[in-house]
Amino acid sequence: MSNMHRVQWFDQQIREGNYPNSQRLAYQFEISRRQAQRDIEYLEISLRAPLMYVAKHRGYIYEDKTFVLPHLYMTEEEKDVLRYLSYRYRHYYDDHNSSVQRVAHLLSRFTDEDEEPLKSSRLPLFSANPRLMQYMQLLSYAIKEHVVVQISYKVEGKVSQLHICPLKFVSKYNADYITANCVQQSQRMSFRLDCIESLIVTKQSFTLSLHDMDDEVDASLPVHKPFTARVKFQGVLSEETWNGYPYQLVQENIYDIYFYETQAFLQQLIVAEWTQLLAPKWLKEKLENTCVQMMQRLQSGEERSIGG
Structure with missing residues (x-):
């Protein structure tokens, strides 16, 4: 569960006059006291909540009762993107690493990255270039x-x-x-x-x-219209894009895939799952030539190993 759910619960408890604290927050969501305290600090520092601790009740109130939480709803897909960005920043090191780590920490506050390691997902893991x-x-x-x-x-x-x-x-x-x-x-x-x-x-x-x-004027990407590849798949494509490439259904399990960069699309065809490349002919020939060259390099490598 995202820490925003916990922050919203904490906010509601304050408004109901229940004087919530880190112990109650930890118990409610079965998290550590340390994590609960970080959530409270996030509410106070990042969201600028006017928190005040009342020792008599051992809990918090709002000094300014007009304070309202900003709208922070995010879809799970958006959280996945933030989780990925947080991971990338955490694994990037340079002379300004402390600043980079602060960015990573800020991004992780919207996810559960502090509590769980990055799980395998469909998001690509590129190395910093x-x-x-x-x-x-x-x-x-x-x-x-x-x-x-x-x-x-x-x-x-x-x-x-x-x-x-x-x-x-x-x-x-x-x-x-x-x-x-x-x-x-x-x-x-x-x-x-x-x-x-x-x-x-x-x-x-x-x-x-x-x-x-003029912001309305934009350069084409690139300057030509996109190429179209007609590809047959084993089943129905359920995502909005096919690994980042837009598509249009032609008939059952057959789609037109739109792309600009031929080499990048060939690499996608090599690693992705599909049943048949129907068109265009020039793309089929390029893919075949690429596969032949790969096989030749593999065979050449095996011959050198045997000869050595």
Whole structure:
């Protein structure tokens, strides 16, 4: 049970004049006195409740009876996301680790992370990527200061040297992008962060146009329409997306899956469960070639082991 249920119970007990304390809270929810005291501290410090301990009654009251708890209802899915973020922050270490740990603690207050270890779930566990974090920091500075950034951008094995005017970050289908005006292409584009080979913030500034400041205008992600893969599954897809990819039912157990990044989608096909890839033909050929190359590498490795 989330600590917010306990906080709400504690709040109700105060309003009913029952003078609740950490001992009663611990007994009511079968938790430790230490955990109960942390819940009370969270109510007082984080939610700014005007708590006052009354020694005569060995419990708490509100000094200001007009205090109302903020609306803090969250779905279980939202709690899973916060639990995941808390886990990620707890396992990230750098020179500012104390600040990172405070963020982790704050996130965990909305979940049961203090009481139970992170359980296995469908949420992915990615390792922190220092290079991408550095890029986001530099690009954030460039966005704030309106300065041009020089990048080496790799697409399908080809590296291009580009100058961009970064505008904002966006996320789409498990990938992070920077939306920017490309100087060479003279148009707004979206660049996937993990395709950036190197990045240099220049001293050259740029001016935002009215088009750039219009929040209604957005760059496509990427600039082409999504590809469509027709896939047959063993049963019905029950989630809103298939591992992050939107889909549309065509007929029984057959779905059109929409994707942008071919390589990422091929990796998904390799690890996910499905019955038959029906279309398009070029995607089937790419998947077949990828599998053949994997088998060749495996066989080559076995031959070297035997030969050694």
